[in-house]
Structures are given as C-alpha cells and as structure tokens.
Amino acid sequence: MVKTKWRLFATILVAFAMVAAACGGGDDDGAATTQADAGGNAGTEAPAASEGDVLKVAFVHVGPVADKGWSWAHDQGAQFLKSALGDAVEITTLESIPEGSDAQRVFEDLAAAGNGLIFGTSFGYMDPMLAAAENFPDTVFMHATGFKVSDNMGNYFGAAEEARYLSGMAAGAATETNLIGYVAAFPIPEVLRGINAFTLGAQEVNPDVEVQVVWTSTWFDPPKEGTAAQSMLDAGADVIAMHQDSAAPGQAAEAAGATWVGYNTDMSEFAPTAWLTAATWDWGPLYVETANQVIDGTWEPGFIYGNMADGMVALAPFGDAVDQATRDLILEREAQIKDGSFSVLPDPIVDQDGTSRELGDIFTMDFFVQGVIGSPEG
Amino acid sequence: MNESQLILTIFAAIGLGTPLIFATVGEIITERAGILNLGVQGMMLVGAVAGFWATFKTGSLTLGVVVAVIAGAALSVIHAYASITLRVSQIVSGLALTLFGTGLASFLGRAGSEPLVGNPSRKVFEPLISGGIADWPLVGPLLLGHDILVYLAWVVAAGASYYLFRTRMGLSLRAVGEDPASAESAGVNVAWVRYAHVMAGGALAGLGGAYFSLALVPTWQDDPIGAAGWIAIALVILASWRPGRAVFAAYLFGAAERVQFTLQTIGEPWSNIPSTLLAMLPFLLAIIAMIVLTSGKRARFLGAPAALGIPYFREQR
Numbered sequence: 001m002v003k004t005k006w007r008l009f010a011t012i013l014v015a016f017a018m019v020a021a022a023c024g025g026g027d028d029d030g031a032a033t034t035q036a037d038a039g040g041n042a043g044t045e046a047p048a049a050s051e052g053d054v055l056k057v058a059f060v061h062v063g064p065v066a067d068k069g070w071s072w073a074h075d076q077g078a079q080f081l082k083s084a085l086g087d088a089v090e091i092t093t094l095e096s097i098p099e100g101s102d103a104q105r106v107f108e109d110l111a112a113a114g115n116g117l118i119f120g121t122s123f124g125y126m127d128p129m130l131a132a133a134e135n136f137p138d139t140v141f142m143h144a145t146g147f148k149v150s151d152n153m154g155n156y157f158g159a160a161e162e163a164r165y166l167s168g169m170a171a172g173a174a175t176e177t178n179l180i181g182y183v184a185a186f187p188i189p190e191v192l193r194g195i196n197a198f199t200l201g202a203q204e205v206n207p208d209v210e211v212q213v214v215w216t217s218t219w220f221d222p223p224k225e226g227t228a229a230q231s232m233l234d235a236g237a238d239v240i241a242m243h244q245d246s247a248a249p250g251q252a253a254e255a256a257g258a259t260w261v262g263y264n265t266d267m268s269e270f271a272p273t274a275w276l277t278a279a280t281w282d283w284g285p286l287y288v289e290t291a292n293q294v295i296d297g298t299w300e301p302g303f304i305y306g307n308m309a310d311g312m313v314a315l316a317p318f319g320d321a322v323d324q325a326t327r328d329l330i331l332e333r334e335a336q337i338k339d340g341s342f343s344v345l346p347d348p349i350v351d352q353d354g355t356s357r358e359l360g361d362i363f364t365m366d367f368f369v370q371g372v373i374g375s376p377e378g
Numbered sequence: 379m380n381e382s383q384l385i386l387t388i389f390a391a392i393g394l395g396t397p398l399i400f401a402t403v404g405e406i407i408t409e410r411a412g413i414l415n416l417g418v419q420g421m422m423l424v425g426a427v428a429g430f431w432a433t434f435k436t437g438s439l440t441l442g443v444v445v446a447v448i449a450g451a452a453l454s455v456i457h458a459y460a461s462i463t464l465r466v467s468q469i470v471s472g473l474a475l476t477l478f479g480t481g482l483a484s485f486l487g488r489a490g491s492e493p494l495v496g497n498p499s500r501k502v503f504e505p506l507i508s509g510g511i512a513d514w515p516l517v518g519p520l521l522l523g524h525d526i527l528v529y530l531a532w533v534v535a536a537g538a539s540y541y542l543f544r545t546r547m548g549l550s551l552r553a554v555g556e557d558p559a560s561a562e563s564a565g566v567n568v569a570w571v572r573y574a575h576v577m578a579g580g581a582l583a584g585l586g587g588a589y590f591s592l593a594l595v596p597t598w599q600d601d602p603i604g605a606a607g608w609i610a611i612a613l614v615i616l617a618s619w620r621p622g623r624a625v626f627a628a629y630l631f632g633a634a635e636r637v638q639f640t641l642q643t644i645g646e647p648w649s650n651i652p653s654t655l656l657a658m659l660p661f662l663l664a665i666i667a668m669i670v671l672t673s674g675k676r677a678r679f680l681g682a683p684a685a686l687g688i689p690y691f692r693e694q695r
Contacts, residue, residue, distance in 0.1 A: 064600045066488065066495035096600065187653075214642040215653035222595040223604045224635075227394060231639035234386035248595045251498070270498045270597065374642065378653045 055295050057081065057287075058092045058115040060106060062122035063220050065095045069245035069264040070219070073281040074121045074144070076265075080284025081291055089291055099124025107132035111139040117294045119287070120144065123188070129153060140294050145190060147363065149301045156286060157190075158306035158313045161197035161362075162337050163279030165344035166315050166330050167261045168201025170276040171239045172209045173326040174259045175202075181232025182213045183225055183242040183249045187378035189365045191243045194279070196369045197344045198241060198261075203371055205329065212237060213374030222248040233258055239276070250274055259321045266316040275319030277330075282311055309338040352376070387633070387640050389519045392528060393594065395625075395632025397422070397586035397603070399531040401610035402617060402624040403538050404582025408454075409614060410542060411575040412555040412685040416472025417457050418583050419607025420479020425450040425584025427483040430591040430598045431494055439501050442592055443527075443585060450584020451577045453479055458576040462569050465689035476607065484600050499596035503527055503589075527589055531625070534582065538621035551575060555683030558690040568690055583607070605661075612664040615671060619681045634660040 057078075065075040075093065082091055092115065097106050103125050110118050111132060119142045120129045126146035133141040133153040141153040149155050171180050180202060184191050195213060202209045212235065214228045226248035229240045233256045240253040241261040247270035253260040254271035262268075262278035286306065293299035306312025315334065318327055336342035347359035352368040368376045401418050408415045415421075429446030433439055453475065460471035487495040503525035505512065512523035542548040551571055553561035558568045590603045609631055617624035638656035641648040671680060 064484075064495065066493065067599065068496040072496070212643055214639045216639075217654050217657040220599075220601075221604055222597065222599050222602050223394075223590060223606075226595050227390065227636055228639045230390055231387075231636060231643055234383055234390065234640075235643040246595075246599055247498070247597060251596060255502075373645075373649075375649065375653075 053088075054090050055085075055088060055117060055291060056090045056092065056113070056115040057291060058094070058110040058113075058118045060097050060103070060110070060118070060120045060125065061093070061095045062099060062124070063096060063245055065093060067220060067245050068247060068267060068270075070281075071095060071121065071245070073264050074119070074283050077281075077283030077287045078119075081287040084284070084288045085291060088295065099128075101128055104128035104131050107141070108135060111136035116140060117142070117291060123190075126155075140290075140299055142290060147303065149303060151301060154290075154299075154301045154304065156304040156306070158281065159308070160190075160279045160281075160313055161193045162308045162344050163313050163315045164194045165197040165201035165337070166334055167241070167277050167279055168198035168203075169205050169330050169333065170318070170322050170326060171198070171241055171259070171261050172202030172204065172206035173323065173329075174276055174321060175206065175209060175237075175239045177236050177238045178206065178208045178210060179232075179235070179237045180209060180211045180239045180241060181229060181235070181237035182211050182374075183228045183232075183240065183244055184213050184215055185219050185243050186217065187215060187376055189363055192365045192368065192376055193345070193362055194243055195372060196349075196365070199369050199371050200344065200346075201333075204333075205326065209371065211241075211372050213368075213372060215374075215378050216244065217378075218244075220245040222246040225249050226252045229253060230256070240274075247271065259319075262316065268317070268319055272319070274321070276322050277318050278316040280314050280316045282314055285310075286312060307337075308334065309340070383640065383644070385516065385519050387636055389523070390636045391629055391633035392520075392524060393632070394635045395628035395630075396528050396531045397589040397594070397606055398610055398613060398628035398631055399535055399625055400582045400586035400589065401607060402613040402628055403535050403621045404450075404579035404586070405610055405614045406579075406617065406619050406621055406624060407538060407542075407551075407575050407582070408579030409686055410551055410555045410619060410683055411572045412558060412683050412688065412690070413458070413461055413572055413576050414468045414472060414687040415454065415457050415461075415475070415576060415579060416469060416611060417454070417475025417479060418579075418610050419603075419605070420476035420482075421450045421453050421580050421583035422479075422587035422590075422603055422607045422610075423483035423601075424453050424479045424486075425587030426591040426602055427486050427494065427587075427598060428584065429588030430499060431486070433499060433501050433592055434494060434497065434598075437500050439503060439592060442501075443588055446584040446588035447581045448584070450587065451581040453482075454576050454580025454583070455573075457580075458573045461689065462572045462576070465691065468687050468689075480601075487598050487600065494598040495600065497598055499592055499598075501592070502596040503593040525593055527585075527593060535621045535625045542621065552683070555685055558685055562692065568692075572690075583610070586610070609660060609664065612668065615680070615682075616664070616667045618671065619683065631660055631663065634663050 059078050061071040063071040065071045117140045121144045123145045126143050126148050129141050129143050133150050143155050145157045146155050199211045216224050216228050225244045225246050229249035229252040238258045240249050242249045247267045250260040250271035254274040259276050260271050260274040261276050268275040348356045349359050350356050350370045425446035428449030429442040432445035433442030457471050457475045460466050461468045505523050506526050507522050512518045550566045554568050554571045562568050595602050613627045616627040638659050
C-alpha cells in the first residue's frame with residue numbers, strides 16, 4: 001500500500017505539472033506579451049529605476065486577442081500606441097481574463113508591477129477595476145464600455161450605433177426575403193442601441209424589412225453563434241448581422257449563400273462572398289492620447305464617447321455584394337453623420353408596438369424599435 | 379414552426395449531434411474497459427487543433443481527420459498510463475487531461491511564426507450529395523445531403539456496437555470492464571485491453587473535435603467546441619453504454635443546442651421563454667435524463683460496467 005500511495009502522490013504531482021505547463025505555455029506565448037517589435041526595441045525590460053522615463057501600459061482583455069474581433073481590435077490599438085510612442089511606453093497584454101472579482105487581483109498585480117496606465121476592455125471589469133483603482137490611487141485606470149468613473153479611473157466607449165445604422169442600410173438593400181437575422185449576445189443597452197440603429201438603417205433603404213433577433217447569452221462561443229445564425233437562415237433570413245465576437249455567423253451565412261454584416265473588424269476573409277460590411281473600432285488614437293496625457297500629467301478622469309466623426313468608430317470596407325447605388329447612399333449618410341446633420345436614433349422614436357416615445361437616455365435603452373422581432377428582455 | 383423549419387431543425391440537429399456521436403461512442407468504448415476518462419473535452423480540443431493544422435498546411439481534409447485521430451489517441455495515452463499503470467484516481471487524471479488538453483490546444487494554435495488562431499479553414503467538409511436526390515422531400519434533408527462524417531458517425535456507432543456485442547474481443551473488453559480479475563484468469567491481458575480502448579476512445583474524441591474545426595465552425599479559435607466534451611460524458615449514461623443508443627442521444631442533444639434558437643424565431647408563445655432559460659436546455663436535459671435513468675429499478679438495466687473507475691491490482695486478490 002505504501003507503494004500505491006507514493007504512486008498516487010507522484011501522479012498528482014505529474015498532473016499539477018501538466019496543468020502548470022498548460023498555463024505556463026499560455027503565459028509565454030500569448031497571455032503576457034510584451035510588444036516591443038513595433039518600436040524596434042525588441043525585448044526592452046525597463047528596470048524599476050527608469051520607470052520615470054518609460055510609461056508602463058497594461059491591457060486586460062476578456063477574450064483572446066486573436067479573435068479577429070473585439071479583443072483583436074483593442075490589441076490593434078495597443079500596437080498603434082507602441083508604434084506611435086516607441087520607447088516611451090512599455091506594453092503588457094493579458095488576454096482571456098474572466099470578468100468578475102478575480103479581475104481585481106489582476107488589475108492590482110499590474111499596478112503593483114509598476115504599470116502607470118491600465119486599460120480593461122470588457123464591461124464586467126468595471127467594479128473590479130473601481131476597487132483596484134481605490135487601492136492604487138497613483139495608477140490611472142481606463143475602463144471600456146462601462147459608466148463608472150473615480151478620481152483615477154476613466155471610462156470610454158464609442159457610438160457603434162452610427163456605423164451599425166450604415167451597415168443596416170447595406171443589409172436592407174441586400175435582402176430579398178425582407179428578413180434579416182441578428183445574432184445578439186446579451187440584452188444590454190449597448191446591444192439594443194446597435195440593433196435599433198441597424199434596423200432603422202435597413203428600413204431607410206427597404207421599408208418592408210424586419211429584423212429577427214436571437215440571444216445567445218455569450219460574447220464568444222463559435223458553435224453557438226453559428227447555430228443561432230443557421231436557425232434564422234432556416235427561418236427565411238437571407239442576411240445575417242451580429243453582435244458577437246467570432247466570425248461563425250458569417251461562415252454559416254457563406255455556406256447558405258446568404259450575406260453577412262460582421263462586427264468589430266474587417267472579417268471578410270472568413271466569408272468573402274457573403275461579406276457586406278461591419279461597424280468597426282479604431283482605439284489607437286485614444287490610447288495614444290491617453291498615454292500622452294498620463295506622461296504629461298494632464299490626464300483627467302471622465303467619460304469619453306467616441307464616434308464616426310472622431311474616427312473611433314468606422315465602417316469596414318464594402319464587400320462585392322454591396323452594389324454601387326447602395327454604397328453611394330451609405331457614404332452620403334456617413335458624411336451627414338460625421339458633420340452632425342443626421343442622428344441615427346431619432347427623438348421621438350417608434351418602438352416595437354408602434355407607439356411613439358421619447359428617445360430618453362441611450363445608455364439605459366431597454367426597448368426595440370418597430371420592425372424588430374424578438375424580446376428586448378432576452 | 380412550419381414543416382420545412384421542422385425538417386431544417388432536424389437537419390441541423392444531425393450536424394450538431396455528429397461530433398457528440400464520435401466522442402460518446404469513444405467514451406463508451408473506454409468505459410466498457412472499466413476506465414473513466416473525464417479528459418474528453420481536452421482530447422477533443424487537441425484533435426480539433428491538430429486536424430485544423432493538418433488541413434491548413436496540406437489542404438487535405440482526409441489528412442486533417444487522420445491527424446486529429448492520432449492526436450486524440452496520443453493524448454489519451456497520458457490518462458491510460460496514469461490510470462492503468464500508475465493506478466491513480468481516474469477522476470483526477472481525467473480532469474487534469476482536460477485542463478492540459480485545453481491549454482495545449484490553445485498553445486498549439488498560437489505557436490510558430492504564422493499561428494493558426496483567427497484563421498478560417500482552407501477546406502471545409504461539404505455535403506456529399508448536393509442537388510438531385512438530395513432535394514427529395516423529407517428523405518433528402520434528413521438522410522441525404524449531409525457531409526461524409528455524418529455517415530461515418532453511423533458506421534462508427536454500428537461498428538462499435540457489433541464489436542462490443544458480437545465479437546470475441548468485444549466480449550473480452552466487456553469482461554475487463556465488469557470483472558478484470560476473472561477476465562485475467564480467463565487469459566485476457568487486462569492492462570493491454572485497457573490501454574487499447576482508452577486510446578480508441580481518444581481517437582474518436584479527436585475525430586469529434588475535428589468535426590468542429592473542419593465542418594461545424596471551420597476556423598481555429600481558442601475554444602471552438604463549447605462544452606461538447608462534457609456533454610459526451612453525460613451522453614454515455616443516457617445511452618446506457620450502448621453505441622447504438624448513443625446516436626439517438628447525441629441527436630437529441632444536437633436538437634437541444636439548436637431548438638433554443640429555433641424557439642426564439644417561431645413567434646409567440648415560444649419566443650416569450652427567456653433566452654437564458656433556453657441556453658440551459660442541453661444541460662437541463664442532461665440532468666433530467668440522468669435522474670430518470672439512474673433512479674429506482676431502471677438503474678439495474680442501465681449497464682454501467684461494474685469495475686468502472688476502479689483501478690485493477692493484480693496482486694491484491
């Protein structure tokens with residue numbers, strides 16, 4: 001029996017080593033990447049003494065930066081920051097960090113490691129980051145997509161609904177069945193704003209269009225997103241739109257011979273024939289501006305809401321499936337959105353039941369506009 | 379829901395159930411040898427990334443499937459060594475395999491100068507027959523018009539069933555799972571049989587994983603299979619350790635994965651059900667099935683191998 005116990009002990013050790021190796025592998029290769037290539041100073045390790053000269057900047061993402069979606073777009077911003085400021089910044093990137101209270105420890109570890117500026121790029125980081133900011137008053141924290149701010153924590157997001165309206169125009173022109181399927185993650189204001197603006201855009205070019213919404217209850221789950229898209233294609237939709245982080249809905253559309261409006265980035269390589277366009281993000285300029293402010297000591301906490309005019313939100317390149325007349329129409333609207341002469345969410349606005357109502361605070365939006373099929377409660 | 383939507387839903391359920399058939403039949407074979415392998419999720423993920431890699435590099439789907447099978451089997455050797463040779467807790471070892479496999483798949487997807495992650499697959503499994511007889515009403519969408527792996531899954535399940543219940547080796551396998559000491563006294567090499575069938579289970583799990591990365595969601599992302607590996611383990615019980623029943627159990631779960639969205643599209647009253655409740659459907663179904671199947675007298679007919687999960691010590695008789 002003694003022998004058996006030793007074997008058990010040895011195996012548990014092996015098991016732990018395996019787990020450690022698995023986690024370690026991620027650390028080395030992706031989870032903690034120091035991006036030094038862009039500035040041409042590969043592998044710079046700033047010693048503690050020179051922290052006054054180099055601003056250490058950390059990014060914490062909820063998904064893998066290689067998702068070619070949400071986290072990837074933020075990572076592109078981080079790379080832009082590195083190429084813009086070079087040796088003046090040193091960047092650390094943590095990916096696939098779960099939302100929730102454990103994230104606080106991650107933020108505090110980063111602050112303790114000397115990072116002067118920490119970005120958290122998912123809604124669920126808001127409260128953990130607020131708590132970390134309280135414990136590290138000398139570090140600047142920036143939270144994306146939330147609404148809470150403090151003395152050393154700011155918040156930032158952008159009006160994706162502007163580009164979503166334009167992508168809706170492309171979808172409305174593309175549909176022949178007048179049914180568009182919209183794969184949506186969670187029934188929160190950000191997602192509802194996008195669906196409503198998209199629907200209004202589609203209706204502008206095609207008044208008969210309806211938008212069917214299904215909820216997946218996940219930001220990133222490729223098989224689930226693909227299945228949800230397929231269920232709407234089978235129900236007669238011939239255009240798929242999405243508020244998800246993977247390209248799986250687009251692949252389902254491509255296989256079915258339908259068309260697709262993506263999100264976050266130019267995802268056309270996943271479904272070249274189906275691709276119409278997408279609302280995309282450009283976080284780089286904000287990251288450079290924020291880093292410069294922190295370096296100069298001029299940073300102030302606040303709520304930043306970017307848009308198409310300032311370039312934070314953009315429309316991805318059109319696919320071949322978008323005809324020239326539609327492109328012209330969309331570009332005309334884009335110019336009006338940028339110069340402020342057109343608002344994608346009108347006030348008053350007609351809701352799902354056909355009643356006209358005040359638009360109200362778009363950051364707490366909880367209703368669908370007329371023409372959306374589905375429940376805004378999830 | 380109209381008739382065509384019903385048929386399309388069943389069609390989709392067959393596709394979603396296919397990877398579950400491979401993984402479940404694999405786990406049935408493994409458990410029939412008396413080894414519980416909770417590493418299915420890990421083996422599926424490694425199979426998914428390995429198969430994707432091979433197809434990405436060579437453009438050959440066949441090679442992708444072969445490499446996925448080899449990768450799944452190779453990973454399962456770790457569990458075989460720990461549970462058969464070292465005779466440790468199979469639960470600990472299996473869970474470790476899932477954690478290890480998940481990390482390994484993620485690591486492999488990022489390794490090298492041109493990482494796989496974020497890339498669409500170069501080749502995708504297409505329907506074997508399109509147009510013609512595949513457009514026949516009812517029969518077309520239900521039986522024809524699938525990709526080749528859907529049919530391979532039927533062959534695997536039928537073959538496993540025949541092997542288990544109609545061959546001499548199948549008899550030895552079941553004997554090892556029921557009473558390894560008696561099997562050994564009858565001249566069966568218990569360790570060898572167990573190694574072989576843990577690896578067979580790993581191979582099928584790898585194949586199931588590749589179905590995700592080469593057919594269902596033809597791309598490589600960090601976590602492309604959802605919770606399929608865990609559902610497969612539950613399906614073993616639902617299928618009461620019989621490969622034939624695994625086909626129906628897997629399709630039932632494929633349907634549950636799909637119906638949560640179909641219900642949202644067919645209007646009231648179905649669309650009033652909260653989507654978060656619908657998202658639980660597959661797991662709820664798993665729990666209910668297990669309670670129903672394992673309660674009272676039915677448990678005796680379930681057919682769990684008597685020696686399942688118990689390390690075999692030859693010297694301790």
